[in-house]
Amino acid sequence: MMRPRVPPCCGADEQPAGGLSRRGVLRGAALAAGGGVVLGLPGTAYAAPVIDNPFAGYTITQTWAQHRANGSLGGIDFAMAVGTGLPACGAGTVTNIPNNGTGGHTVTIAHADGYKSQYLHLSAFVLANGTPVARGAIVGRSGGAVGAPGSGSSTGPHLHWHMIDPGGTRINPLEYVAQHPPAGALPKTATETTGTPDVTCYKRMQHWLRLTNGYTGPIDGVPGTATYSALQRAMRGYGYTGPIDGVMGPNSWRAVQNLASGYGYTGPLDGVMGPNSWRGFARFLNQNAWD
Structure with missing residues (x-):
């Protein structure tokens, strides 16, 4: 009989870590x-x-x-x-x-x-x-x-x-x-409301990708091959299995919709980014962690 899976964790009697001098x-x-x-x-x-x-x-x-x-x-x-x-x-x-x-x-x-x-x-x-x-x-x-x-x-x-x-x-x-958001933090993108990606949306995307997926380009809100290559790497966790080539096709965007489905998007995973897809993605990008 298989034991039920328990998420990796620390013991209940976890000790406080040692102090510094x-x-x-x-x-x-x-x-x-x-x-x-x-x-x-x-x-x-x-x-x-x-x-x-x-x-x-x-x-x-x-x-x-x-x-x-x-x-x-x-x-x-x-x-x-x-x-x-x-x-x-x-x-x-x-x-x-x-x-x-x-x-x-x-x-x-x-x-x-x-x-x-x-x-x-x-x-x-x-x-x-x-x-x-x-x-x-x-x-x-x-x-x-x-x-x-x-x-x-x-x-x-x-x-x-x-x-x-x-x-x-x-x-x-x-x-x-x-x-405690950092001073000079990026503003929230209006895409969460409008459903249309703006410069701030792309800046927040680039900042997220810099922190998590190896993007090293500028935070300028102008996505290019480097931005989209990092986005494709990030989408490995959401079902994307294609090449990391910086060319966003339906399979790449389908994975973005899959991510957005965890943030209020309820439409089809068809690889076509419409207003509702962008709203869900923007809710993810508007998290304080990406300020």
Whole structure:
């Protein structure tokens, strides 16, 4: 008899990851653009660091609420193949914590203002302790395979991500990102209402693809071969099996409609992008993660 499949997750008794020394935190503070933040003193006012969600292209297998309901201190789990590079969600200083209890190999990124981000169940560390990183730098490799070194209590390949506030409380990183959009963030596209793609729609698409699928061109709202090649790579997860050639045909757009079907599109998957297809796609692109 087959056992029911349980989404990869952390154990209910997951332990808080180890802390950083005062010297390590202060070193992180020195990296802040603008600097001048004093940590650890009563009454200190902490600024909100700029944090992105670099994992928005991956399926969530356990939500924050599900973690808490299972007795965990909280986290977000993303389905991810072992060995996937893990981009830093924000600038800071790296500390590696090998075999961190049920969390397994853990990377901590100490941001400049008292916040920390932690990635759990890693298969490998890639940077030395004390390494300063910019947002987007690879800080480790995902793991989580049952019984593998560094997996801790993981029940399957995935990444666990949570943040810790200056008071030491674990917080939901997705809520944090939604509540603290970066200065100069991209505006929302009106395509969600009009059904007609505009420059902002394409800019948001390019930014999403830069964060998740290797697009390296400009965020100019003028999609070309590089933009569409990245879009085709992204659509591998939505049924596209054709070449990555940057030429969008019906099969490419059918996969985009499949994505849009998770955001309110209820029409046919026919590869013809009409107003309703664009509205659904725009709802996806208007998520705070792509600001």
